Structure formats: C-alpha cells, structure tokens
Amino acid sequence: MNFRAQSSFTGLNVAVASNTYSAANRLSVEQGAAVVLAEAKSIVPVDTSELSDSGHIEIEVDGPMATGFVIFDAPHAQFVEYGTGLRGMGTYPYDLPTEGVPITGGWVYDYKKQEWIGHAAQPYARPALDTARPAIAGIFRNNFASATAILGRK
Numbered sequence: 001m002n003f004r005a006q007s008s009f010t011g012l013n014v015a016v017a018s019n020t021y022s023a024a025n026r027l028s029v030e031q032g033a034a035v036v037l038a039e040a041k042s043i044v045p046v047d048t049s050e051l052s053d054s055g056h057i058e059i060e061v062d063g064p065m066a067t068g069f070v071i072f073d074a075p076h077a078q079f080v081e082y083g084t085g086l087r088g089m090g091t092y093p094y095d096l097p098t099e100g101v102p103i104t105g106g107w108v109y110d111y112k113k114q115e116w117i118g119h120a121a122q123p124y125a126r127p128a129l130d131t132a133r134p135a136i137a138g139i140f141r142n143n144f145a146s147a148t149a150i151l152g153r154k
Contacts, residue, residue: 016151017151018064020147020150020151021064021144021147022063022064022066023147024143024144024146024147025064025065025066025140025143025144026059026061026066027143028136028139028140028143028144029059029066029067029068030057030059030066030068031139031143032068032132032135032136032139032140033057033059033068033069033070034057035132035135035136035139036068036070036128036129036132036136037055037056037057037070037128039127039128039131039132040055040070040072040124040125040128041055042128043124043127043128044072044080044124045080045122045124050074050076051072051074051076051077051080053074054071054072054073054074054077055070055071055072056070056071056073057069057070057071058071070125070128070129072124072125079119080121080122080124081121081122081123081124081125081126082121082123083118083119083120083121083122084118084119
C-alpha cells in the first residue's frame with residue numbers, strides 16, 4: 001500500500017488580513033457600545049425622558065483602531081450620574097473647594113450659606129458598562145472568530 005501526500009502554503013495577504021480584522025474591530029466596538037447604551041437606558045432614572053432620550057453612540061475611527069463612546073448629553077446628565085451638593089461629594093468627579101463658591105461647568109452652588117444638601121448619585125452609565133462587560137467580550141470573540149474563519153477561506 002502506497003500513500004502519497006502533498007501540501008502547499010500560500011502566504012496570507014497582510015492588507016486583506018488587516019482590513020478584515022479592522023472591520024471586525026469596528027463592528028465589535030459599535031455592537032458593544034449599543035449593548036452599553038441599551039443597558040444604560042434600561043436603568044437611567046426617568047422623570048421627563050430628556051436624559052434617556054439624550055443617550056446616543058459616537059464611534060471614532062483612526063486607522064485600524066475604533067473607539068466607541070456612549071454619550072448622554074442632557075444638561076443634567078452628570079448630576080444624575082455623580083450626584084450634587086454635599087450628598088454627592090463622594091461621587092462627584094471634582095474636588096469641592098473648602099471656601100468660596102464652587103463653579104464646575106454650569107453648576108454654581110454656595111453650600112456654605114444654604115441648607116440644601118444636594119442629591120445623591122443615581123448612576124446609570126458606569127453600572128451599564130460593568131454589566132455589559134461579559135457581553136462585550138463575547139461580541140469581540142465572535143466577530144474576530146468570524147474574521148479568522150473568513151481569512152481561512154481566502
């Protein structure tokens with residue numbers, strides 16, 4: 001009994017591979033951002049829907065790199081996420097001054113002369129990202145597996 005085997009290898013076109021993986025990356029970023037946005041909209045506090053309706057996705061592409069942003073741009077978005085006044089001090093992203101009137105963006109609050117203690121944070125964006133992490137990892141895994149399979153067929 002005689003056996004004969006033959007094999008050959010054709011080099012992978014680097015440009016095709018780069019384009020295929022770049023497309024998989026961009027798709028993954030878009031899909032991952034959509035998951036975070038959907039999760040954030042499901043947990044954002046709603047009074048008038050202005051905050052929820054202001055949520056959207058922006059994608060920036062720089063060569064093979066893609067970056068996704070989930071943006072809530074209602075004027076009060078940061079105050080809901082981080083809280084305000086003394087109640088929000090633990091979560092507000094800026095240091096409050098020890099004297100004078102703090103001015104951060106559109107917020108002017110003289111906490112030394114008023115009895116108002118602010119509102120506690122009601123985070124929605126960061127918890128949405130934390131919840132969506134496993135789904136995002138799965139999206140990248142599946143899209144890159146598909147890209148690898150496509151390249152294997154070429």
